[in-house]
Amino acid sequence: MYPLRLVLASAAVLSVGMPCEAHHSSAMFDAQKSVTLQGTVKSFQWTNPHCWIQLLVPAGTKVTEWSVEMGSPEQIYRSGWRRSTLQPGTSVTVVIHPVRDGTPGGQFVSATATNGVQLGVAGAKGRNP
Amino acid sequence: MTRAAVLGLLLALLTIPGCGDRNIPPRVRAFASLPNWTGLWESELSKASATLSGHSDSASVDAQILKSVKLIGHPPYNAEWEQKYQSTVRARAANAEATVNIKNCTIGFPIVLDAPHAFQIVVTPEETLFVFATGGVRHIYTDGRSHPGNDDIWPTHMGDSVGHWEGDTLVIDTVARTSGPIWPSAVTADLSEQAHFTERVRMVDHDALEDQLTIEDPLRFDRPWQLLLRFSRVTDLNRMIPWDCEDDRNPIVDGKLSIAPP
Numbered sequence: 001m002y003p004l005r006l007v008l009a010s011a012a013v014l015s016v017g018m019p020c021e022a023h024h025s026s027a028m029f030d031a032q033k034s035v036t037l038q039g040t041v042k043s044f045q046w047t048n049p050h051c052w053i054q055l056l057v058p059a060g061t062k063v064t065e066w067s068v069e070m071g072s073p074e075q076i077y078r079s080g081w082r083r084s085t086l087q088p089g090t091s092v093t094v095v096i097h098p099v100r101d102g103t104p105g106g107q108f109v110s111a112t113a114t115n116g117v118q119l120g121v122a123g124a125k126g127r128n129p
Numbered sequence: 130m131t132r133a134a135v136l137g138l139l140l141a142l143l144t145i146p147g148c149g150d151r152n153i154p155p156r157v158r159a160f161a162s163l164p165n166w167t168g169l170w171e172s173e174l175s176k177a178s179a180t181l182s183g184h185s186d187s188a189s190v191d192a193q194i195l196k197s198v199k200l201i202g203h204p205p206y207n208a209e210w211e212q213k214y215q216s217t218v219r220a221r222a223a224n225a226e227a228t229v230n231i232k233n234c235t236i237g238f239p240i241v242l243d244a245p246h247a248f249q250i251v252v253t254p255e256e257t258l259f260v261f262a263t264g265g266v267r268h269i270y271t272d273g274r275s276h277p278g279n280d281d282i283w284p285t286h287m288g289d290s291v292g293h294w295e296g297d298t299l300v301i302d303t304v305a306r307t308s309g310p311i312w313p314s315a316v317t318a319d320l321s322e323q324a325h326f327t328e329r330v331r332m333v334d335h336d337a338l339e340d341q342l343t344i345e346d347p348l349r350f351d352r353p354w355q356l357l358l359r360f361s362r363v364t365d366l367n368r369m370i371p372w373d374c375e376d377d378r379n380p381i382v383d384g385k386l387s388i389a390p391p
Contacts, residue, residue, distance in 0.1 A: 023232055023233060023234070023374065023377075023379065024231070024232035024233070024379055024386055025230075025231070025386075028230075028385070028386045028387075043391065045376070045391055047375065047376035048371070048372055048373045048374065048375050048376060049234070049372060049373065049374050049375075049376075049377060049379075050378065050379075052378065052391065054391055067378070067388050067390070067391070069378075069379075069388065072246075072372050073370055073372075074246060074247065074262060074366075074370035074371075074372055075245070077366075077370060078365055078366065099387075099388060101385070101387070103387065103388055105388040
């Protein structure tokens with residue numbers, strides 16, 4: 001029997017070891033923090049191993065470009081996303097878990113259109129192609 | 130009716146499908162005797178992750194991983210490797226950064242069976258193919274051949290597989306997998322090149338397959354490691370959507386994963 005402390009340490013290590021996306025762990029993002037970004041879509045990158053939302057977020061007189069990492073096309077497609085879901089120039093509110101090192105980027109949590117509709121929710125557009 | 134006419138009529142009947150087996154080519158008969166596993170399948174982890182948008186909820190996903198991923202477990206190591214395993218667990222617990230700043234673009238056997246992506250199974254009389262969204266393919270030869278001889282085989286990330294059918298169960302024998310951890314980002318089983326994998330894959334019902342996997346490793350384990358993997362039919366896709374690292378924006382800078390501009 002191993003000490004409980006070691007078992008818990010193992011669980012902690014294992015739990016960040018393999019993300020639900022095969023490319024890398026999600027531990028580079030701070031899952032304890034959520035940041036809400038209100039901005040305009042610069043581009044929606046539909047690529048492997050991750051899709052990305054490039055979001056222009058105004059703050060005072062400055063505009064900062066944020067990189068929002070999503071799952072792979074296979075994963076977000078199955079969650080209701082399509083390449084056409086976001087168009088450049090679209091206003092959108094995106095919630096992320098921010099990158100720990102302060103880079104303007106983060107892990108996608110949710111996106112809401114200006115009319116209040118949550119984007120890419122499985123079932124909203126139908127999951128079958 | 131003359132005898133010739135009757136004979137002609139009989140011959141004509143035999144050429145009509147369903148009127149006799151003698152005209153069915155042996156390969157078609159062999160195909161017909163095999164189970165139909167047509168379609169897309171996914172592991173329990175893939176199923177869990179598909180309900181989340183990407184990896185949007187780390188805590189939920191991590192909890193699912195602990196429940197779902199059988200291959201991230203504690204194998205029955207021998208004393209030497211148990212000691213190494215415990216040292217690795219302690220080292221990584223003390224320095225989590227070292228664990229998380231790793232990325233993967235090659236998903237080999239056996240973790241590919243537990244990866245969060247769909248795969249297709251193609252059953253033919255000569256071989257069964259596991260075609261993965263991650264780009265890899267397992268060729269499981271069922272034409273009676275053995276593994277190649279020593280000069281004709283070398284370790285690969287999928288290993289070399291041969292198989293045979295026992296009723297509706299495909300029995301797979303795999304050797305020559307590249308040595309190393311099953312998954313580099315976690316404290317997973319570390320296997321030698323002598324690891325030997327036996328699988329018994331069968332359809333449990335129309336929407337479920339199970340894979341009884343036994344891993345023996347004379348250089349690492351004290352006894353066989355037995356795992357039960359389950360695959361579900363994918364019902365929300367009608368084609369394979371490939372995964373690769375073609376546009377990777379996560380370079381490792383100064384030892385840390387980062388985000389590169391588009």
